[in-house]
Amino acid sequence: MLPYALIDLHCDTLTALTPEDYHMLASLRDPVKKAETVTALADRVRGTNTLDLPGRHFSLSAIPEGVRWCQCCAVFIPDELRGEEAAAYYDLHQRSFHRQMEALADNVRPCRTAADIEAAWTAGKAAAILTVENGSALAGQLERIEALARDGVRMMTLTWNGENELGSGNVTGHGLSQFGREAVRELERVGILVDVSHLNDTGFDDLLDTASRPFAASHSNARAVCQHRRNLTDGQIAEMVRRGCLIGLNYCQDFLRTGERPAALDDLWRHAEHFLELGAEECLALGSDADGTDVPPGLDNPARFAGLYQYFLDRGLSPRLADGILWKNALNFFKNNLF
Numbered sequence: 177m178l179p180y181a182l183i184d185l186h187c188d189t190l191t192a193l194t195p196e197d198y199h200m201l202a203s204l205r206d207p208v209k210k211a212e213t214v215t216a217l218a219d220r221v222r223g224t225n226t227l228d229l230p231g232r233h234f235s236l237s238a239i240p241e242g243v244r245w246c247q248c249c250a251v252f253i254p255d256e257l258r259g260e261e262a263a264a265y266y267d268l269h270q271r272s273f274h275r276q277m278e279a280l281a282d283n284v285r286p287c288r289t290a291a292d293i294e295a296a297w298t299a300g301k302a303a304a305i306l307t308v309e310n311g312s313a314l315a316g317q318l319e320r321i322e323a324l325a326r327d328g329v330r331m332m333t334l335t336w337n338g339e340n341e342l343g344s345g346n347v348t349g350h351g352l353s354q355f356g357r358e359a360v361r362e363l364e365r366v367g368i369l370v371d372v373s374h375l376n377d378t379g380f381d382d383l384l385d386t387a388s389r390p391f392a393a394s395h396s397n398a399r400a401v402c403q404h405r406r407n408l409t410d411g412q413i414a415e416m417v418r419r420g421c422l423i424g425l426n427y428c429q430d431f432l433r434t435g436e437r438p439a440a441l442d443d444l445w446r447h448a449e450h451f452l453e454l455g456a457e458e459c460l461a462l463g464s465d466a467d468g469t470d471v472p473p474g475l476d477n478p479a480r481f482a483g484l485y486q487y488f489l490d491r492g493l494s495p496r497l498a499d500g501i502l503w504k505n506a507l508n509f510f511k512n513n514l515f
Contacts, residue, residue: 181244181297181503182482185331185394185424185461186307186373188468189234190249190276191218191269192226201254210256218268225276227284227304233466236283236302238478245478246293246303246503248331248394249273252468253310255338255345262340263320266313270327273306288328290510307371307394308332311359316341318355321362330514331369331392334360334379343379346405351378357386364389367515372396373426373463376405380412390419390513395426395463398450402443404431410454417455422509424463425451425501427471441474444484445491448501457497461506 197217204210227249228236239245251269253262277286285296287303296303306327311334314320324332334356335345342356352360360383363370370391372380383391393416399407408416408423416423425447426432432439432447451460464471464481474480488498 180499181246181507182485183246183248183293183461183503183506184234184466184481185248185392185422185463185506186250186309186426186468187234187247187464187466188250188252188309189229189232189247189466190226190273191252192221192224192229192232192467201256207256210254211261214254214256214265218265221272222268225279226272227276228280233464233471233476234478236280239302240479240482243478243482244297244302244503246287246296246305246506248305248307250307250309250333250468251313253308253312253336255310255312255336255340258312258340259315262310262312263315263317266308270306270329273304274328277304286328288330289514290507293507293510305330309371309374310336310340311342311356312336312340314341314359316355318358318362321359321366321368325366325368329368331371331394332363333371333373333375333394334383335374337374343382344376345374345379346376349376349378351376352382352386357382360386361388369513373424374406377409377412384415390421390509391416392422392424392509393463394422394424395428395465396423397426397428397431397447401447401450402431402433404434406431413451413454413456417459420509420512421459422461422506423451423456423459424461424506426469427464427466427475428469429472430470432472439472441472441487443472444475445487448488452497457500458505458508460501461503461509462501
């Protein structure tokens with residue numbers, strides 16, 4: 177049985193960096209060499225339809241027939257890029273997104289609202305939403321937020337793993353900067369969803385003091401199930417439930433389980449079960465992190481993503497709850513919060 181629809185809150189497919197690319201970047205210590213390498217990687221994908229490459233975790237052509245799909249496509253900006261270099265890298269890939277939307281128009285439509293998503297599905301096409309991973313895309317300039325909104329960006333993580341002008345990710349304990357707080361308010365004003373995935377605990381607390389609208393954790397799991405600082409604490413989850421936020425289950429091996437045994441589907445279930453125990457029935461969604469990380473063999477292509485529907489039913493979830501996780505919770509959140 178296939179789900180009526182599937183909404184995935186996060187993939188890195190647009191920028192087409194492989195796990196090998198990430199490992200190579202992590203091994204480089206010279207910041208100049210890192211910046212040069214990132215530029216070379218960007219040049220490699222220029223003109224390529226990265227959203228329809230064979231063999232990736234996500235590919236438009238690999239979407240199972242009959243599944244109405246919505247994919248959030250992130251412009252991922254490595255921490256090695258800052259200032260105007262980061263802004264230029266964002267511009268390159270947002271242009272790539274829109275070029276691909278035209279080149280692949282028979283199969284996909286760019287979408288900004290829930291109504292756009294449903295219209296794409298009615299037309300028999302996938303829906304694609306442009307997002308940003310790493311607030312360094314702003315280059316420290318508040319006015320760039322309106323430019324991102326004009327480009328169609330609908331969600332932005334405040335940080336990646338390291339520090340930027342807004343604050344810091346999970347590798348340090350620094351909270352949001354004053355600019356970061358101002359950026360949160362401006363993102364809310366123009367209708368771009370704030371995404372707390374990668375943000376550290378101090379920054380999360382600062383966000384709670386700053387945000388006036390529901391926000392998302394597009395690809396984050398439960399720290400009580402897997403003790404990784406990228407995952408959400410029970411207190412953070414409870415606060416997100418209280419505020420009507422959205423949380424996308426992440427398929428990353430390292431965020432699913434600790435220990436030597438590779439992660440499997442049942443580890444994803446353990447996270448889903450824990451979120452549901454904390455009252456996240458209407459907040460839980462999918463956030464695969466496709467093409468940005470190592471994933472279990474059972475979660476490495478769109479057919480297996482869609483197979484989660486039957487898997488959840490087999491684990492005892494009702495169709496209502498399974499539909500909620502696969503698509504309804506995200507669609508309802510977009511209806512209430514994207515404008």
